[in-house]
Amino acid sequence: KDTVKVAWLDVSKSTYEAAAQFGTSSGTTNDYLYYLTPFVDEINATGGINGRKLVVNVIEYDPKNRDDQLAACVNAAEDAKVFAALTGYMSTGEACLADKQVPVITYNSVSADRLYRQEKGWVRETAMNQDRLVKNLVDWLLQARVITSSTRIGVLTLENPEYKQVAESVLLPYLASKKLSVAAVASFSSQAERTAIEANNMVLQFKDKDVQFVFPAVTWWQLFHFLTQAQAQLYKPEYAALEMGGMTGDALASSLPADEWDGSRGITTTRSGESAAGKPETPEQKECLSAFSARGGKIDTDTDRQFTLLACQQLHLFAKSARLAGAQLTRQSFFAALDSLGAYRERVSAADTLTFRKGKYDAADRFAVVQWRKDCKCYHQIEGFRPSSW
Numbered sequence: 001k002d003t004v005k006v007a008w009l010d011v012s013k014s015t016y017e018a019a020a021q022f023g024t025s026s027g028t029t030n031d032y033l034y035y036l037t038p039f040v041d042e043i044n045a046t047g048g049i050n051g052r053k054l055v056v057n058v059i060e061y062d063p064k065n066r067d068d069q070l071a072a073c074v075n076a077a078e079d080a081k082v083f084a085a086l087t088g089y090m091s092t093g094e095a096c097l098a099d100k101q102v103p104v105i106t107y108n109s110v111s112a113d114r115l116y117r118q119e120k121g122w123v124r125e126t127a128m129n130q131d132r133l134v135k136n137l138v139d140w141l142l143q144a145r146v147i148t149s150s151t152r153i154g155v156l157t158l159e160n161p162e163y164k165q166v167a168e169s170v171l172l173p174y175l176a177s178k179k180l181s182v183a184a185v186a187s188f189s190s191q192a193e194r195t196a197i198e199a200n201n202m203v204l205q206f207k208d209k210d211v212q213f214v215f216p217a218v219t220w221w222q223l224f225h226f227l228t229q230a231q232a233q234l235y236k237p238e239y240a241a242l243e244m245g246g247m248t249g250d251a252l253a254s255s256l257p258a259d260e261w262d263g264s265r266g267i268t269t270t271r272s273g274e275s276a277a278g279k280p281e282t283p284e285q286k287e288c289l290s291a292f293s294a295r296g297g298k299i300d301t302d303t304d305r306q307f308t309l310l311a312c313q314q315l316h317l318f319a320k321s322a323r324l325a326g327a328q329l330t331r332q333s334f335f336a337a338l339d340s341l342g343a344y345r346e347r348v349s350a351a352d353t354l355t356f357r358k359g360k361y362d363a364a365d366r367f368a369v370v371q372w373r374k375d376c377k378c379y380h381q382i383e384g385f386r387p388s389s390w
Contacts, residue, residue, distance in 0.1 A: 001135055004049040004329065005057065010088040011246075012060035030097060032058045035304075035311040038295035039288075039345060045317065049322045049329065055119035057082060057313075061090060064192065066160075069093035074144055076224050077102050078119060084322075084334065086314045089245045091162045098122035103331050105318055105338075107270075107310060107350070109243055111165050115361050124315040124338060126314070126351055128269045132390040133243050136367055137267050141240065142178065146265065147213050154211035154237070156202065156226060158218045158384065159190050163244065167217040184209040188222045199225035213238045219245045220252045227260040229340045237242040241266025243381075247328050248272050248370055250378050251303060258374035265371045265382070269364035270351055271309070273371075273379035275302055288312035288349040302378070309349040316347035317354075325367060352385045364388075 010032055036056050043054050059082045061072040073096035076082050084103040087094055091110050098104065098119040109127035110119075116129075128136075133354075141147045149227060153175065157167035164187070176181055186202040203226065206214065208319050214237050216223045230236065238241055241264045248268040253261070281289070288295050289299070292308050318340075322329055324337035341356040343362075354363035369383035 001052065003053045004322060005055045005080065005082045007057045007059050007080060007082040007085040008036060008087075009059045009061065009072050009085055009090060009093060010064050011075060011208075024347060032060075032307075032311075035292075035297070036315065037306045038292045038297045039312050039315045041295055042291050044317045047323075049319060050327050052329075054315075054319065061093065063089045064219060066092050070096050071353070073097050073100070084318065085333070086318060094123050095119055101331065103334055105314060107314065110162060111170065113165060119361075121335070121361065123361060124335075124356070125362040126269075126317070126354055126364060127243070127362060128367065128388065129362040130244065131170045132362070132388060133267065133269075133367070135390045136171050136388055137177060137240060138171075138174055138180075140267055140369060141265075144333075146181060146238065147180065147246060149179055151179065152181055152208065152210050152212045154186070154206045154214045155182060155218040156183040156186055156188070156214060156218050156222065157190045163217055163219070163246065166236070166244070167215075171215060171217060183211050188218060195222055196229070199229045201312075202226060203229045203235055206230075206237070207233065207235050211237055213240070215240045215242065216247075216271065217242060217244060220247065220256075223247065224256055227257045231257050231260040236260065239264040241370065243268050243270075243344075248308070248379065251306070253372065253379070254377045258377055261372050262374040263371065266367065267367040268370050268379075269367050270317045271349075271381075272306075273368070273381035274318065275305065276373075276378045277381045279381060282349065284313075284345060284347055285349045287308055288347060306350070313348055313350045317344075320346060342375045 040054055040056050048054055059072045059075050062068040069092040073093045076085050077100040085097050087104055087106040089108050104123040107126050109130050112129045112131040130336045155311050157164055188198050241248050248266050249272050288309055290322050321334055321338035325333040339356050339358045344354045352366045355365050356363055365388050366385040368381050368385045370379040371382045372379055
C-alpha cells in the first residue's frame with residue numbers, strides 16, 4: 001500500500017448550528033479539513049509515514065445520537081477501512097471502533113471502566129479518564145473551599161451508560177467518602193424531546209431541597225435546558241464545570257445561558273482559558289501555528305486557534321507513533337511505539353505534557369483550573385497546571 005488512511009471523527013457542524021440557535025456558539029464555521037490539511041501536507045512533505053502518504057477521512061456525527069455515532073464507526077472501520085481513528089466526543093463510537101479493533105487516539109475522556117476494561121486497550125486518550133478527573137475536581141473544590149461539609153449538593157446525570165456510570169460509580173461514592181452532603185440526584189431520560197420538561201421539574205426539585213452547588217454530569221443539551229429553567233425560576237446555585245463532552249471548552253459552553261453559568265469553575269487537562277487569561281504561547285503552540293500559516297492557514301477567531309492546535313497535536317502524535325513503528329506498520333506495532341513515548345511534548349499544543357507507557361491508556365497527568373466569565377462568554381484559566389493526585 002502507498003497510503004496510510006486515518007479517520008478524523010468529530011462533532012457535526014449541525015450540532016454547532018443547533019447550539020447557535022440558543023445563543024452564541026463558538027463552534028467553527030470552517031470544514032475540519034481546513035485545519036487538518038496543512039498538517040497532513042506537512043507530514044507528507046517530510047516523508048509521510050515511512051514513505052507512505054498519510055490520508056485523512058473526515059466523518060462527522062451528532063454526539064447526542066447513539067445510532068449516529070455507531071454509523072460513523074461503521075463508516076470508518078468497514079466502508080473507509082481506515083488504519084486508525086482520531087476522535088472527539090464520541091464514547092459510544094469509540095467503544096464500537098474498539099470492538100472492531102481499530103486503534104483510536106481521542107481527546108475525549110471516559111470512565112476508567114470503559115477505557116481499561118470495555119475498550120480492551122484499543123483506545124488512548126490525550127485527556128485524563130473521568131474517574132481521575134472527578135476525584136481531582138472534588139479535591140480542588142474542597143481545597144479552595146468552594147464546597148464544604150455543610151454545602152447542599154445536587155447531582156444531575158443522564159440515562160446514558162457512560163454518564164450514569166461516572167455519576168453513580170465514581171462521583172456519588174467519592175462525595176460520600178469525603179462526607180459531603182448530597183441533597184438531590186436527578187437523571188434525564190434519553191428522550192431529547194422531554195429534556196425541557198424534565199429540566200423544569202429538576203429545578204423545582206433542587207430548589208425544594210435547597211441545593212446550593214450542582215455537579216452536572218450531563219451533555220451540553222441537558223445542561224443548557226437546566227440552566228435555562230433555573231434562570232427562568234430565579235434559581236442560581238453554583239455549578240461545577242465537568243470535563244465531559246466539552247463542557248470546559250468554549251466551543252459549546254459559549255451558548256449556555258451566560259448569566260446562569262457565570263462564575264462556574266472546573267478543572268481541565270486542556271489549555272482552555274489560557275489565551276483569555278493572557279498566558280503566553282508555548283513553544284509547541286508557536287510551532288504549530290507557524291506551520292499552519294506557512295501552508296495558507298488563517299486564524300480569525302480563538303476557536304480557529306483551538307481547532308488548529310488540536311489538529312496539530314493529534315495528527316503529529318499519530319504520525320510520530322506510526323513512524324516509530326517502522327516500515328512494517330501493524331496495529332500492534334503502532335501501539336507498541338505509542339506506548340514507548342514516555343513523557344511527550346513534541347507538538348503537544350492543546351494539552352500539557354502527555355505521558356505514555358505500556359498499560360497506561362490516559363496520557364494526561366496534570367490539570368489546570370478554569371472559570372467561566374459572561375463578559376467574554378469564555379473560560380479563563382485561573383490556576384496553572386499542577387500534578388494530578390489520582
